[in-house]
Amino acid sequence: MADILDILDIEQPGASEITRDSIIHGDKVKKKYVTAKAVRRPEGMHREVFALLYNDNKDLPPLLPTDTGKAYKQTKAKLGMRKVRKWVWAPFTNPARKDNAVFYHWKRASDEAKEYPFAQFNKQVSIPSYSESEYNQYLKSEDWSQAETDHLMDLCQRFDLRFIVIHDRWDKAAFRDRSVEDLKERYYNICSILSKVKTNPWSNTVTMVNGEKRVYHYDAEHERKRKEQLKRLFDRTQEQIDEEQMLLAELKKIEARKRERERKTQDLQKLISRADSGNSVANTQANVTNEGVTMPSNTVSNIVRRHDRKLHKKKLTTQQRLVRVETVSVEWSGIKFPEARGTGVWLRSQRMKLPPGVGQRKTKAIEQELRLMNIDIAPTPTEAICKHFNELRSDLALALDLKNALASCEFELQALRHQYEALNPGKTLSIPPSICNLNVDGEAKPIGEIIDVVGSPTALNTTI
Amino acid sequence: MSGPNGMLYGGDEIGALVFDPGHHSLRVGYAQEDTPKADIPAVIGVGPATHIPDAEEKVPDGNVTQTATKKDELRYYIDVTELHVPRPGMEVQTYMKDGQIDNWDLFEKMLDYCYSKVIRSPSEHHPALFTEAVWTTRPAREKLAELLFEKYQAPAFFLVKNAVLAAFANGKSTALVVDAGASQTSAVPVIDGYALVSAAVRSQIGGDHLVTQAKNMLNNMHIQMVPIYSIQSKEVIRERERARYTLKTLPAGLTQSWQQYMLKRQYEDFVHCVAQVSEVAYDDRTAASVPGLHYEFPGGYHQDFGPERFKLTECLFEQSLGAPHLVCAAAGACDADARAALWGAVVACGGGACAAGWLERLAKELAGRAPSAHRLKTHAPPAPNERRFAAWIGGSILASIGSFQQMWISSQEYDEGGKGQLERKCP
Ligand SMILES: Nc1ncnc2c1ncn2[C@@H]1O[C@H](COP(=O)(O)OP(=O)(O)OP(=O)(O)O)[C@@H](O)[C@H]1O
Ligand SMILES: [Mg+2]
Secondary structure, three states: OHHHHHHHOOOOOOOOOOOHHHHHHOOOOOOOOOOOOOOOOOOOOOHHHHHHHOOOOOOOOOOOOOOOOHHHOOOOOOOOOOOOOOEEEEEEEOOOOOOOOEEEEEEEOOOOOOOOHHHHHOOOOOOOOOOHHHHHHHHOOOOOOHHHHHHHHHHHHHOOOOHHHHHHHOOOOOOOOOOHHHHHHHHHHHHHHHHHHOOOOOOOOEEEEOOEEEEOOOOHHHHHHHHHHHHHHHOOOHHHHHHHHHHHHHHHHHHHHHHHHHHHHHHHHHHHHHHHHHHHHHOOOHHHHHHHHHHHHHHHHHHHHOOOOOHHHHHHHHHHHHHHHHHOOOOOOOOOOOOOOOOOOOOHHHHHOOOOOOOHHHHHHHHHHHHHOOOOOOOOOOHHHHHHHHHHHHHHHHHHHHHHHHHHHHHHHHHHHHHHHHHOOOOOOOOOHHHHOOOOOOOOOOHHHHHOOOOOHHHHHHHO | OEOOOOOEOOOOOOOOEEEEEOOOEEEEEEOOOOOOOEEEEOEEEEEEOOOOOOHHHHOOOOOEEOOOOOOOOEEEEOOHHHHOOOOOOOEEEEOEEOOEEOOHHHHHHHHHHHHHHHHOOOHHHOOEEEEEOOOOOHHHHHHHHHHHHHHOOOOEEEEEEHHHHHHHHOOOOOEEEEEEOOOOEEEEEEEOOEEOHHHOEEEOOOHHHHHHHHHHHHHHOOOOOOOHHHEEEEOOOOOOOOOOEEEOOOOOOOOHHHHHHHHHHHHHHHHHHHOEOOOOOOOHHHHHHOOOEEEEOOOOOEEEEOHHHHHHHHHHHOOOOOHHHHHHHHHHOOOHHHHHHHHOOEEEEOHHHHOEOHHHHHHHHHHHHOOOOOOOOEEOOOOHHHHHOHHHHHHHHHHOOHHHHHOOEEHHHHHHHOHHHHHHHOO
């Protein structure tokens, strides 16, 4: 636009746009130097010489270099992107005030007079009101006089339902001291009574849900109890806090131990079911052994937990559990060798690698067993050797686990025997040879029998 | 105040004044400024008007307020430049008593001085916001409103509890405010901008108590505090050497109260420079390990102060009167639901809180005493002046907030409703 105006030589209205010039020079009108008539260069004079003698201003050329160019001057920049607008000290009234008081403030001369902007923040809580007759009809209470109720409603209005402040400013000289809960209870009671009998609901306690009035119900008893608890919590002495800390730490320890025990039980259970499934393939009398095999794990843990107290109860649980024997899921897992990977070329010997899940100790133990059996620990991996070798090692791993389990069962059995003897002095617990001659020659027995530690009811009945 | 998109921001200044009267000084200035225009000692020199002015007084200075009426022939000397000149017969009096204004005639002189010499603008142009202690009695509040409206024709007036303002100055509306003033230390819970009056506690241990302690300590150390106005010249001496100075000839008839006041100022200076609060309860060994601090007395005597610096301030943290105890008592007196918020915003203010190490000690002691169920946080502005002027700054902020402008008691309202409405309008 400015360009066109310039071209047409039309006078621009007072520049409200900003240019670099208007920022730097402000409103100063540019001085125009009226240059004197140009002096002609005399004939024959060199242009350079003439330029030295006469410049535009007809001044003599300076003798010394001078630095008067604009470029080096400190320019006074005008900040702000628009021209300044005037401020005036003007009177105003505030619609949030009831008295129309006039105060003065600074405002832009150009701003049109409008409502005081901060008046929009004038928000008030609406508090129910009641007339004398309404009070007598609905709100009468043995505990509260009308004067006291009035005082409460007045304070609610003044302090916008900040009950803690209301409680603080409660007129203790005129009325008896009341707790925050008492005040709240009375207030919300009044609200709910009035909202039933009067039409205008006050926003804060009545909400409309599906066209139906819902009144906020204040449960004073609950609040009182809550506050009582809170106070007790805050008023604990250091010793009490320390004791509580100590107890909590103990509880944690107990729980950790419990978890540990459960984990052990589960491990045992898994192991047994594994052995069971491994057995059931070979064993013709799978059913018979199953009963004996799956049980002990539960009973072992039971015994650990309540060894000396409830022996008869233990019996009961074993019998109950017997019913569930069939449902125990059996899964085979000795060592799971990974499936052959699908892509690319690979060495068959890869298949014989023990998976990373097998620990160092187990690997060592398996190798030891292999050596005992005179088997190369790295045989030539033909297809068949691979398969059998893996199966063998898997079985070995399982056998090792079972041996370990057996050892710990044996240990527990001995421990229980000692306990029994300690509790019943004079008596000795004769352990039937079917379950205690394990350490003599383990291999001779089928695994099912080996693990049948104390589990079968008959065994228990005979021992105790 | 309003942005381009109709958004409202900032405040709205209406030329209001903020007054923060205390036992030590009166702070006065325009709302919306960040420091008061003047911090005037809360005492006034009252002397006979008939005395012959001496040389330095002939220089026309604007600080003398000549408001005395002809018949009582008294002249009032306000602010240090006037007050600190030795004048025969000039008594020093204070208008404060027990945290509130008590001598109204004297206080009027102070207000005259503020309007004519500090604000330099007629009182009827400026709404006035006053701070008050939580314990200010109803007659004192009403008297102040009456004075402002009737004598000074203020267009509007408002009274706010100084604890509330100190909380505002720290950006809080809910806080537990510890005010370490000159005459007392107090702890006041503030909930949503309302001070809980019944839970507020105070003790008489404040800056003045510390000054008395310093005086006793120096007496016991046989260090003499020579009044600075009585010294003509002094010689440079070595540390702990006897002071050598010559005395001025002073006008006869200097009053006891003025001399006491001047000495108190000197002891105050000593306290401000030397006193330090140790981080944990005083212990000889740790105190001795901290390097000493050098102080030169007006007479020229100078020496290093070591463990004494710490020993001096221990009185501020006495078991049952110190600030930590007050905070716990105030928090304990509050409703259980409010306590968590209060412990989370302990705000320290007042001149006493400027003492080196004071805040750290408070925080440490509170951490030991606060119920462990609460998160404890102690706030205070970092700059000492902002701590000392916290109440004034809060007033300055409040009086320049746009939505506050509806709260003033205007002169119309006063004319209609009288001073009885003060209790309702300024809770
Ligand atoms: N740096 C400092 N170190 C120690 N004390 C200080 C320091 N600065 C100020 N004081 C003390 O603080 C006190 C003044 O505090 P403040 O101005 O808050 O009191 P006040 O509000 O006038 O009095 P009050 O609250 O009791 O009415 C004086 O006693 C002064 O000695
Ligand atoms: Mg104070």
